[in-house]
Amino acid sequence: MSAFERVTRRSLLRGGAVVLGSAMAAPLLSACGGGDQGGNPKELTFWNFYGPNPQSDAQSKWFIDLVAAWNAGNDVKIKLHYLPVSEYLAGRALQTAFSAGQGPDIFLLSPGDFLRYYNGGVLTDLAPHLKPDQIADFENGALDTRKVDGKIYGLPMEREPLAVFYSVDAFEQAKLSEGDLPKTWEQLLDVAGKLTSKDRFGMLFETIPGYYQNFTWYPFMWMAGGSAVPENGGPGFDSPAVHNALKLWQDSIAGKIAPRKPLGDGGTDTPANLGSGFAAMQQTGIWGVSQLAQSNKDFRYGVFPLPVPEGGTYTTSVGGWAFVANANGANPEAAATFIAWALGANDAEGIERGRQWNTVVKANLPARTSVLEAAKSAGAFDDPALKVFLEKVVPGSRGEPRYTPEVYKAVSDAIQAAQLGGADPAKAAADAAAKIGTFLKGYKGAAML
Amino acid sequence: MATVADPGTAVKRPPGAAPPVWNRRRREALAGYAFVAPDLLGLMMFVGLPMVLSLGVSLFSADGFGGYTYVGLANFRQMAEDTQLWQSVKVTLTYTVAFVPIGFVVSLGLALLVRDHFPGVGLVRTMFFLPHVISLVVVGIAWQFLLVDKQGAVATLLRPVGLGDTSFLGDPSLALGSLVAISIWFLMGYNMLILLGGLKDIPREYEEAAGIDGATAWQKFRHVIWPLLRPTSFFVLVNSVVGSVTGLQAFDLVYVLTQGGPAGSTSSVVFYIYQQAFTFNNYGYAAALTTVVVGFLVAATGTMFGLTKGGRFDAG
Numbered sequence A: 001m002s003a004f005e006r007v008t009r010r011s012l013l014r015g016g017a018v019v020l021g022s023a024m025a026a027p028l029l030s031a032c033g034g035g036d037q038g039g040n041p042k043e044l045t046f047w048n049f050y051g052p053n054p055q056s057d058a059q060s061k062w063f064i065d066l067v068a069a070w071n072a073g074n075d076v077k078i079k080l081h082y083l084p085v086s087e088y089l090a091g092r093a094l095q096t097a098f099s100a101g102q103g104p105d106i107f108l109l110s111p112g113d114f115l116r117y118y119n120g121g122v123l124t125d126l127a128p129h130l131k132p133d134q135i136a137d138f139e140n141g142a143l144d145t146r147k148v149d150g151k152i153y154g155l156p157m158e159r160e161p162l163a164v165f166y167s168v169d170a171f172e173q174a175k176l177s178e179g180d181l182p183k184t185w186e187q188l189l190d191v192a193g194k195l196t197s198k199d200r201f202g203m204l205f206e207t208i209p210g211y212y213q214n215f216t217w218y219p220f221m222w223m224a225g226g227s228a229v230p231e232n233g234g235p236g237f238d239s240p241a242v243h244n245a246l247k248l249w250q251d252s253i254a255g256k257i258a259p260r261k262p263l264g265d266g267g268t269d270t271p272a273n274l275g276s277g278f279a280a281m282q283q284t285g286i287w288g289v290s291q292l293a294q295s296n297k298d299f300r301y302g303v304f305p306l307p308v309p310e311g312g313t314y315t316t317s318v319g320g321w322a323f324v325a326n327a328n329g330a331n332p333e334a335a336a337t338f339i340a341w342a343l344g345a346n347d348a349e350g351i352e353r354g355r356q357w358n359t360v361v362k363a364n365l366p367a368r369t370s371v372l373e374a375a376k377s378a379g380a381f382d383d384p385a386l387k388v389f390l391e392k393v394v395p396g397s398r399g400e401p402r403y404t405p406e407v408y409k410a411v412s413d414a415i416q417a418a419q420l421g422g423a424d425p426a427k428a429a430a431d432a433a434a435k436i437g438t439f440l441k442g443y444k445g446a447a448m449l
Numbered sequence B: 001m002a003t004v005a006d007p008g009t010a011v012k013r014p015p016g017a018a019p020p021v022w023n024r025r026r027r028e029a030l031a032g033y034a035f036v037a038p039d040l041l042g043l044m045m046f047v048g049l050p051m052v053l054s055l056g057v058s059l060f061s062a063d064g065f066g067g068y069t070y071v072g073l074a075n076f077r078q079m080a081e082d083t084q085l086w087q088s089v090k091v092t093l094t095y096t097v098a099f100v101p102i103g104f105v106v107s108l109g110l111a112l113l114v115r116d117h118f119p120g121v122g123l124v125r126t127m128f129f130l131p132h133v134i135s136l137v138v139v140g141i142a143w144q145f146l147l148v149d150k151q152g153a154v155a156t157l158l159r160p161v162g163l164g165d166t167s168f169l170g171d172p173s174l175a176l177g178s179l180v181a182i183s184i185w186f187l188m189g190y191n192m193l194i195l196l197g198g199l200k201d202i203p204r205e206y207e208e209a210a211g212i213d214g215a216t217a218w219q220k221f222r223h224v225i226w227p228l229l230r231p232t233s234f235f236v237l238v239n240s241v242v243g244s245v246t247g248l249q250a251f252d253l254v255y256v257l258t259q260g261g262p263a264g265s266t267s268s269v270v271f272y273i274y275q276q277a278f279t280f281n282n283y284g285y286a287a288a289l290t291t292v293v294v295g296f297l298v299a300a301t302g303t304m305f306g307l308t309k310g311g312r313f314d315a316g
Helices: A009-032 A058-073 A085-090 A093-099 A111-119 A132-136 A168-173 A185-195 A211-223 A240-254 A270-275 A287-295 A332-344 A348-360 A369-377 A384-393 A405-419 A425-441 B024-057 B074-081 B083-113 B121-133 B136-146 B153-161 B172-200 B204-212 B217-246 B250-258 B269-278 B283-307
Strands: A043-048 A077-082 A106-109 A160-167 A281-285 A301-304 A317-319 A322-325 B060-062 B068-070
Touching: A043 A093, A043 A332, A058 A077, A058 A332, A058 A348, A085 A093, A093 B269, A106 A111, A106 A332, A111 A211, A132 A332, A160 A168, A160 A211, A160 A270, A160 A287, A160 A384, A185 A240, A185 A281, A211 A240, A211 A317, A211 A405, A240 A405, A240 A425, A270 A281, A270 A287, A281 A287, A287 A384, A301 A384, A322 A332, A332 A348, A348 A369, A405 A425, B024 B060, B024 B283, B060 B283, B074 B283, B083 B172, B083 B217, B083 B269, B121 B172, B136 B153, B136 B172, B136 B250, B172 B217, B172 B250, B204 B217, B217 B269, B217 B283, B250 B269, B269 B283
Parallel strands: A043 A077, A043 A106
Antiparallel strands: A106 A322, A160 A281, A160 A301, A160 A317, B060 B068
8 A cells, every 4th residue: 555545644744743742842941052153263252232323423433343353353253233122132032043053152231131141150250361460450349240259251342320311401491500400309390390281291210111111220228228139238138228218219109200201212212201201300320322313403401419318328320231242152262252352452442442331422430540531531521411420429339239030020020019009118128028028039140239 | 247337437338357446436535535634634643743743742741842751640739729820711701792793793793784784885895804804913013002091092092081091902991802802803804704603694585574564673673684694693603712712813812912911911811821831841741731621611512512403503
């Protein structure tokens, strides 16, 4: 009997099951085999959210030029892979790539997400590729959240502190002047109330849940004397300081002086909110300077440090992305060498590269002393807003903390519940503290800072 | 010489000879399988295989970096104590209970409205259907503009009645309702077309006969149209329930408009699963949750099919 004669529904289903089973076996086996990435050791992939992007802006060009300069003098080539910033920050491309064993050789990482990748064992120690003077060149604290046990797992390309941007026109319309810039939380709510009108909010805090919202709320927690995890024998998240910080944001919403839903990309988007007149004051980062320079050239604005609570100590949160190398990539050594060259080289070319990134194509504070000095010499901080960042905002600042996703989520839930859900701040903090406490009991990863 | 007539081929062959391999019945069967094969393979590869793999992964603790540890049913046991999961179940049920009946009534109303011919009926049908041809992400962005606090078109319209400060996407008591409304707006034209097809299949003579007997418009709908429309209604309702639970519309809207906020008020089960997988790298737990959701849907639709005799209701 020929094979075709045996084609029945039953046999077809049997055959289908065999095909399905075979197809299943391969991915299951590879999945259980652990994460090795394969790839081409002579051409490394570099995932980022700057370039080459469709707008071909100056930041994209900096990345393209950086890679071109490296490729011109090295056998191992780098290939850029661009992802839109929203996909990179909140999407699943990077995580999916790693879970499939296809993570990029080099990628950008923020302190907020550091522990996920460090604890996952995919970060390469860059210290062997850096000379002591190169390491010493990084500003005080700039490497702290990228280090574990003395090893360096990422080199920061920038420092991005948070402050409050304000609209000069809105202040003038409300008959307020520079002398009215709020210095305390109480003054902040008061001034925001005066700036609020039928089509404008006085103040804008981030309301979209996510890493960024936590990043912008932490300074208020710290200024009041609180912490997300127990620090120096402190009580951890359920403390009066945390309750007060949660209450500040809650009061701004309850008093209808801050929006429940910001415009554009939210709190990171200065032109869409401050520039459009939607808000008169906005808590955001130093990147707002270059955003406004590009989108709202004639917009009159100023910057002031975050207000401090009664009896509190000023601080702010300093973010900034780092280049990191995938330890399971095709050629981790070459990837680490590239990063050390790109962001650590302290020859004239390396310093100029850093200056260009931090103060020409983007507004940041440089993470390295040599670059900062070069930028100062070039007059980068003559800009009034950047001068405020350098002289008033950064002193006393603290690096963006690195917490695990579990701690981040507990804090995020508390912020959301108090800010937008109207929950009692003390209860929201207690709920989060319980979750954090349970998690910390079984946590075995790197220290949270 | 005796001959054996093969009904399929009608070809004469010698006695004792084996029947031909390629008779018509087998050729037709093979052709049938060949036609079905691409769809079957696609379903196996892109639906069946991921479902089976998901079931497998649900028995492991997966760290998202290639590390898998067998944990048995621990991921399933974890669900009982996961308060956020139950909160997201509540969100999904609220969404479903609001979206399915209201969406159905709106779609049926539109279908009845455009059932009869009138000048411009084609244009009206097209306008109702138009939202469905737009990407949900674009729909989300468009509504985000309309619902902007203070400055949006909706806030401007509501200002004269004192509701200009209403935040439709930022207030936990309104955000889910806003998503339901946008989902209905998006899907009403599609369901309208399906129901319109069902209405067109109902012979006009039945309604005319009822009219001669003195039936009112409501009585005609209640006793003639509604019973005959039940199979179509069943299809629309099952689709809507499955779409609601699996986040067919809601996931995209939540992702674009609220990210599960404000204060978790729009964090549906599917969004929660997404967060477990891609925020926490808890792929095993996410797979277990997916397995339970699929199991629930299979049981729910199976029950609905059983109770309604496969949507035919009165079939013997």
